[in-house]
Amino acid sequence: MTIVPIRYVEPVFRPPSEADSLILPVTDGCSWNQCTFCEMYTAPQKRFRPRSEEEVLESIRRCSEKFGKSIKRVFLADGDAMTLSVRRLATVLDAIQRDLPGVRRVSSYCLPRNVRKKSAAELRELADLGLSLVYVGAESGDDEVLARVNKGESFATTREALEKLQEAGIKRSVMILNGLGGQTLTRQHALNSAALMNAAQPEYLATLVVSFPKGEARLRTNFPGWEPLSVVGLMQEMELFLSALDLKRTVFRSDHASNWLVLRGTLGADKPRLLHELRAAIVAPEAAPLRPAWARGV
Numbered sequence: 001m002t003i004v005p006i007r008y009v010e011p012v013f014r015p016p017s018e019a020d021s022l023i024l025p026v027t028d029g030c031s032w033n034q035c036t037f038c039e040m041y042t043a044p045q046k047r048f049r050p051r052s053e054e055e056v057l058e059s060i061r062r063c064s065e066k067f068g069k070s071i072k073r074v075f076l077a078d079g080d081a082m083t084l085s086v087r088r089l090a091t092v093l094d095a096i097q098r099d100l101p102g103v104r105r106v107s108s109y110c111l112p113r114n115v116r117k118k119s120a121a122e123l124r125e126l127a128d129l130g131l132s133l134v135y136v137g138a139e140s141g142d143d144e145v146l147a148r149v150n151k152g153e154s155f156a157t158t159r160e161a162l163e164k165l166q167e168a169g170i171k172r173s174v175m176i177l178n179g180l181g182g183q184t185l186t187r188q189h190a191l192n193s194a195a196l197m198n199a200a201q202p203e204y205l206a207t208l209v210v211s212f213p214k215g216e217a218r219l220r221t222n223f224p225g226w227e228p229l230s231v232v233g234l235m236q237e238m239e240l241f242l243s244a245l246d247l248k249r250t251v252f253r254s255d256h257a258s259n260w261l262v263l264r265g266t267l268g269a270d271k272p273r274l275l276h277e278l279r280a281a282i283v284a285p286e287a288a289p290l291r292p293a294w295a296r297g298v
Contacts, residue, residue: 005062014075015135021073030079036219037149060095069102076108083114086122093129110134112153112161123168133171141196142188145181148223162200173204179234180210182226186237194244204251209258239278260290
């Protein structure tokens, strides 16, 4: 097992597509950490704090000594790297360019509020220094759902951030949570999430199924009537969402471990095929290639 010369605070999270990336923490935890659906950074040791510039630069230097040019991708962790100032981020990106010359992609998670605090020119500066992709947890395009789960964002604020990233030349991978609106808000969640994606036209779109390994009590503090969708209900919501999408060239993935039915394609070219697969699974779920419950996880 390869030992990476970086101090990690467990648990460490990263997007599925960053499995082969060097995970480089520049913060611990999430600066917002109030979303009632999210348990990722609720452990005491994950309390939000920026890492010192000295520690981050030393981690990069030590990785350079150990791995040389073999590192091709870097993911800036933890949940909220973009909360750092442009100066701090630029210093990190500059060090990656200098000390890890094999790197071809730098990415991070990104809260819309932290994009809005930066100008398009500042974001372009970060793009020029190598920040090429950010993962934006939009979760929903419906303002009522977003308020219920205490996201601290709206359709308008998320759209503004996504458009500013596009203007800066930074690719966007947007996440929508299937089932987040529960039974009562499922329709508006699906339709308004599709409207947000149609407005933003992201380069990548992923859907995950909302899940609560530690229980639903936190979510229910502001959403007491929330009830989960059945497996068929989740697929029906996904059908409504996909049907309303009008995307020109977006890579779509619904293959996270939380998803019951794996869907992959490019929208809009593969929209008819994806809808056919969904509708077949809704009509005959017993015959569909659904993940068994034991194989699902987050």
